[in-house]
Amino acid sequence: MVRAPTLxxxxxxxxxxxxxxxxxFMVIVGQVIANYWLGKDPFSIAEFAGAVALLVGAxxxxxxxxxxxxxxxxxYPEFD
Numbered sequence: 001m002v003r004a005p006t007l008x009x010x011x012x013x014x015x016x017x018x019x020x021x022x023x024x025f026m027v028i029v030g031q032v033i034a035n036y037w038l039g040k041d042p043f044s045i046a047e048f049a050g051a052v053a054l055l056v057g058a059x060x061x062x063x064x065x066x067x068x069x070x071x072x073x074x075x076y077p078e079f080d
Contacts, residue, residue, distance in 0.1 A: 017062050024055050 006014040007022060028051045035042045043051075 011066075015062070017058065021055050021059050021062075025052070028052065028055075 004016045005019050006016050007019045009015045009018055028048070032043055032048065034040075
């Protein structure tokens with residue numbers, strides 16, 4: 001069985017979604033840096049802000065889900 005890579009969050013729990021969010025952010029910033037070095041047209045600020053907003057939205061949803069689990073003892077399916 002293949003396991004997805006994980007990162008530990010601030011609570012010490014393993015998180016696949018946090019790994020994917022961090023990877024997505026690194027790709028976006030890497031693309032901006034690569035465009036600058038290669039002299040290509042950089043992203044507009046709206047495109048960069050939209051991409052970062054999607055990643056922050058995913059991170060915020062993950063935190064809301066975790067708070068819901070802790071406050072109401074809600075069970076969500078595990079994907080491990």
